[in-house]
Amino acid sequence: MNMGIVILLIVLFIVLLIVGWFIGTYNGIKVSDLKVSEALSGIDVALTKRFDVLTKMLDTVKGYMNYEKETLAQIVKLRAGMSMNERNAASSEMDRVSGEIKILAEQYPELRSSNNFVELQRSITDVEEHLQAARRLYNANVTDYNKKIVTFPSSIVAGMIGATSKSFFEAESQKRNDVNMQF
Numbered sequence: 001m002n003m004g005i006v007i008l009l010i011v012l013f014i015v016l017l018i019v020g021w022f023i024g025t026y027n028g029i030k031v032s033d034l035k036v037s038e039a040l041s042g043i044d045v046a047l048t049k050r051f052d053v054l055t056k057m058l059d060t061v062k063g064y065m066n067y068e069k070e071t072l073a074q075i076v077k078l079r080a081g082m083s084m085n086e087r088n089a090a091s092s093e094m095d096r097v098s099g100e101i102k103i104l105a106e107q108y109p110e111l112r113s114s115n116n117f118v119e120l121q122r123s124i125t126d127v128e129e130h131l132q133a134a135r136r137l138y139n140a141n142v143t144d145y146n147k148k149i150v151t152f153p154s155s156i157v158a159g160m161i162g163a164t165s166k167s168f169f170e171a172e173s174q175k176r177n178d179v180n181m182q183f
Contacts, residue, residue: 025148025157032145036166039138043087043169046131050094053127057120084167091131135169142166 146165149158 021153022157025154026161029145029148029154029158029161029163032141032148033163035141036138036145039134039141042134043131043138046127046134047087047091047094050124050127050131053120053123054094057124084169088170139168142168 148154149163149165
C-alpha cells in the first residue's frame with residue numbers, strides 16, 4: 001500500500017473517532033438536560049398534588065371551626081417559567097400553611113378525630129414523601145448534568161453548545177438548623 005493512503009486512512013479514522021466522541025458527548029449533555037427538565041416537572045406535579053391536598057384539608061378545617069380561608073392560590077404559582085428561587089419560596093410558604101393547619105388541629109380535638117381529617121393527614125404525609133423524592137431526583141439529575149458540562153473533555157462540547165449549569169432545589173435556611181424540641 002502507498003504510504004499516502006495509510007496516512008489518509010489514519011487521519012480519517014482519527015477524524016471519525018473525534019466526530020463520534022463529539023456526537024456522543026453532545027447527546028449525553030442533551031439527555032442530561034432533558035432529565036433535569038423531567039425531574040423539574042416531577043416537582044411541579046408533586047407541588048400541585050400538595051396544593052390540592054392542602055386545599056382539601058383547609059376545607060375540612062373550615063367545616064369544623066368556620067376558619068376564615070386564607071387563599072392558597074396566592075401561595076402557589078405553579079406555572080412554567082418560575083425560577084428555582086421562586087419555587088423554593090412557594091414551597092416554603094406551603095410549609096408554613098401546612099404547619100398552621102396542624103396547629104389548628106391541635107386546638108380542636110374533635111377535628112383530629114374526624115375520619116376525613118385523619119385521612120387527609122395521611123395524604124399529606126404521602127404527598128410530602130413524594131415531593132421530597134421529586135426534589136432528590138431533580139438534584140441528582142442536576143448534579144449529573146453539571147458534572148458533564150464542567151468536566152474535561154465534555155466541557156469543550158458544553159462550551160460550544162452554550163450549556164450552563166443548573167440550580168439545585170435547596171432547603172430554606174431555617175430548615176437547615178437543628179430542631180429544638182422541648183417537653
